[in-house]
Amino acid sequence: MGITRDRKRFREVGEQRREDLAEFISHGDLGGSGPDRIRIPIKLVDLPEFVYDRREAGGVGQGQQGQPQPGQPVDPQPGDGDEDGDPGEEGGEHEYYEMDPEEFAAELDEALGLDLDPKGKRVTEEVEGDYTDVARAGPRGTLDVDEFFKRGLKRHLATDFDGDYVREGLFVADADVDDVFTWARTKRIPVSRAWIVDAAAELETELETPTSALDRWESFDELERELQMEPAHARIGREGFRTVPFRREDERFRHPEIIERRERNVVVINVRDASGSMREAKRELVERVFTPMDWYLTGKYDEAEFRYIVHDADAWEVDREEFFGIRSGGGTRISSAYALVAEILEEYPFAEWNRYVFAAGDSENSGTDTADSVIPMMESIEANLHAYVETQPGGSGPNARHADEVERALGDADNVAVARVGGPEDVTDAIYEILSTEDGAEATSEPREVSP
Template structure:
């Protein structure tokens, strides 16, 4: 497209005051820029062609700074600080589209109280379709001014954006510690791994920050005396002299390191026999899930600490192996999914689960190199003759593993007496723990976690 030469409108003033050179104002000039604008479809010169070290350093410096206000807000949301703001927290919600589906995104907000409109009494105006007398929406979520049609009618799938598993674990169980954990396998097994933590004079990835600092050091040593480095002017003048030379360059390099290893096996056993109602199964599954999350998080922490790393989400659950066993009158090993979903009807022999567990430990998890945690969930009903055998097996197990846990769920009609046997035997040893919970509600899940993972003194072998 060309602009006709007949266009005689003079340019009054350039849009921004550029001092030199004045891009005023001839027709040819305008024409030239127009043609350029059409032709210059190339990538705009986003960064100046000359990299001042100072500019670069600044940009590196600021890029690494996260938004402190956002950080603070997230801390408040998680309840780490400012308990007093809790009452003004509202569970906000947004509807968005992801993968072709409408999803509900929780956007919790904290209101700052001010004098504002309370009820919808008095009415207002809005825009949209509808007949007189139509109902516009739920009063609960409808703010004045919000009306019909703002709620999508399609199926809404809930997604949780704000928290990862380890964040949840962190909020709930900060103070709890994994009991009796030992750095087993410390000397024997070491993983080999590559870590990008070394500087080198040759390489591919230039460490720009270190390079610039080197250059500044070198130039400062050479000509630093000529400048007054106490003042900004002096410093600026010096920095203007800095240019990177070959000798300043520093590259990032890798080194092979050996990581000390520590591993955990968690063995969950559950009674799925007919006497355990669905409600009770739900409850023990919840308890098992929480224990699993907490152990994985705590173990991640321990492992990170042992290796001198900083804990991150990647450490969550690393090095933890989980074994799931369900039993009625016979036991079998299942996957995690099956463990949380299977129902069976049959008699109950607790010993079957412990037998299978012993077998698995013998085959796969040598107690010398593995930290083993064994949990049992059930209603405490057992086949009469089986109880002494089961207790024997438990005792044998207790000598080999870090902790033995027993969780018994009670329904309205009471529960079995296996708990009493375990309790009797548990009182002798701190690392054998038993707890009784009710099937209803979720309040006593805390009790399970406290009992199973609380500090009860050293393990008495």
């Protein structure tokens, strides 16, 4: 039982110790994976087993009658690996750890210190949420009684005044309507002149005496000393809320909040130089950078579409299989690719799609094409991120100027990244440089600790 349990434990350890993610990206076989399933080799561990002790020593329990004696060679047994047969007839069985793009993206975030937070753009659904919005019209059953009451009360408190107190102003000696109106305004009483005119007319009718003859108070100061104006809230508290004149304009009706559900979608345009100078080593570096980024963005977004463009002096669209292998013998004019990028992106409005444009090559370009055409086109094409990856094994070539020109012109833009890859060891740094630019973090040239 102990051997069986230990053997199972050793096998579980072996399955957990898959190849380091960064090592896999830089040196592993990317071709064994598909767009929806990434296969990472499991590191093998030696399982415990019994071996024959060949020490030349006697002792109790030595075999007799045909059994091997100490120091004698042991004949090979069936299954020991020495059977007849041609070497290499059958392939060995290898084990892989499989992950989907979502898991790959999460692990790459952790391994490289990325934190890309995709934004939803295209509205896929509108749903009704809680009844938190209000409007002036609606079914009677949705009348917001609390809001109706608060609005009516607030308006009433702002416009109400103590009418009896204002009428007393008409009893000030020698005071006319204008005098009372001016006095009321200095007291911040929200009364209109027309109201005072009507009040004066009522008093004259009631008392059969002109208001100018009424002299109950010698001055407004005396009136203020002898009488106190009753505040509106005190009057409402005494008379009850039924005295508050609610109006139709105070009505508010509850409506459900409209919630837009947006799909996190992205279109990625991958561009590669396919001219004669892009030999196999350079093409492999492009694949090592672009393939993990495709997996990563597939895992980050709800919907991801990928388009592939290759170019020499002209540009044309290809499928994924052709993209990494195709090679031409022509020259190089990078602007031809960006013209095709702009045409393709017309199918993906920037208001509805997240857009990435990733280009790669050996930085060689014809004449002044970079300054005259490519850089203005990169500035005019709206995208979350423009990236250029220079692949120059062993260092930059004498005619490799494109990356430097782009960096000088657009290096300060927050949606432009330039990365250089001289060998597999630079791949993860290039991926970090590109993706950390999009997520708003500042790329750093300092070494990063990559977790195994």
